[in-house]
Amino acid sequence: MTEAATDAPMIRMVEVDKFFGQLHVLKNINIEVPRGQVVVVLGPSGSGKSTLCRSINRLEPINSGLIEIDGKPLPAEGKELATLRADVGMVFQSFNLFAHKTILDNVMLAPVKVRKMAQPEAKRTAMELLERVGIANQAQKYPAQLSGGQQQRAAIARALAMKPKVMLFDEPTSALDPEMINEVLDVMTTLAEEGMTMLVVTHEMGFARNAAHRVVFMADGEIVEDSVPTEFFSAPKSNRAKDFLGKILTH
Ligand SMILES: Nc1ncnc2c1ncn2[C@@H]1O[C@H](COP(=O)(O)OP(=O)(O)OP(=O)(O)O)[C@@H](O)[C@H]1O
Ligand SMILES: [Mg+2]
Numbered sequence: 247m248t249e250a251a252t253d254a255p256m257i258r259m260v261e262v263d264k265f266f267g268q269l270h271v272l273k274n275i276n277i278e279v280p281r282g283q284v285v286v287v288l289g290p291s292g293s294g295k296s297t298l299c300r301s302i303n304r305l306e307p308i309n310s311g312l313i314e315i316d317g318k319p320l321p322a323e324g325k326e327l328a329t330l331r332a333d334v335g336m337v338f339q340s341f342n343l344f345a346h347k348t349i350l351d352n353v354m355l356a357p358v359k360v361r362k363m364a365q366p367e368a369k370r371t372a373m374e375l376l377e378r379v380g381i382a383n384q385a386q387k388y389p390a391q392l393s394g395g396q397q398q399r400a401a402i403a404r405a406l407a408m409k410p411k412v413m414l415f416d417e418p419t420s421a422l423d424p425e426m427i428n429e430v431l432d433v434m435t436t437l438a439e440e441g442m443t444m445l446v447v448t449h450e451m452g453f454a455r456n457a458a459h460r461v462v463f464m465a466d467g468e469i470v471e472d473s474v475p476t477e478f479f480s481a482p483k484s485n486r487a488k489d490f491l492g493k494i495l496t497h
Contacts, residue, residue, distance in 0.1 A: 254317030256315065258278050261311040263310045264297060288463050299447060302445065334410055353403050371407060399430060415446040435453070471487050
């Protein structure tokens with residue numbers, strides 16, 4: 247790590263714009279996430295939350311603006327992009343595990359292929375991570391043999407196996423049955439407490455209140471509010487946030 251990178255925000259987006267054809271989905275996005283901070287992104291469907299996440303590890307290219315991870319601009323392509331992606335772990339709503347590989351192999355795969363980690367070390371690390379997310383006893387099973395909550399915890403372990411600097415979560419519990427949501431949120435809360443820098447799109451208001459340092463509220467491709475959770479939930483400034491909270495909190 248260079249000296250310069252140490253003080254830089256872990257995620258920095260400056261005047262980022264993104265279009266899908268005519269549709270302006272990210273409008274002049276400016277955000278800095280310091281090292282160790284947990285940011286929850288809220289907002290109505292279609293407001294651009296997933297696109298924001300996906301642009302941060304360049305699953306979606308942006309049209310203009312700047313994105314930096316740990317002080318370094320996002321490379322456009324090639325080997326540098328692969329290295330940067332390895333620094334940014336991502337967990338999606340759908341677990342995206344390789345169906346024909348065991349849970350252990352799923353977690354070992356990227357460290358061996360991308361980080362060129364030796365098999366024994368990769369296995370040891372993978373087992374430690376599976377232990378940490380509470381599914382070490384499922385290591386030899388295939389994804390379809392696990393519950394949704396267990397699969398999502400495996401997906402988190404797989405992302406962590408790359409030793410990322412940042413973790414992005416896009417609605418990680420939305421596809422889960424209610425009884426499995428907490429086991430995934432518990433893992434995420436522990437990660438947050440351990441100091442991982444996290445950007446989390448979620449509708450879990452308990453997590454937003456308890457684990458987030460900051461809430462970013464998006465509407466129509468814009469960041470409308472950016473405040474601490476207590477402030478956002480008790481005194482939202484914009485009508486759009488008030489409307490959103492009114493709908494979501496009466497569920
Ligand atoms: N690949 C795509 N091609 C064209 N339009 C897209 C594409 N992906 C997203 N969009 C549009 O961009 C806008 C933002 O979508 P995005 O998925 O980022 O919203 P979101 O806030 O994550 O919504 P949700 O809460 O439903 O997941 C929406 O209008 C969506 O229809
Ligand atoms: Mg989305």
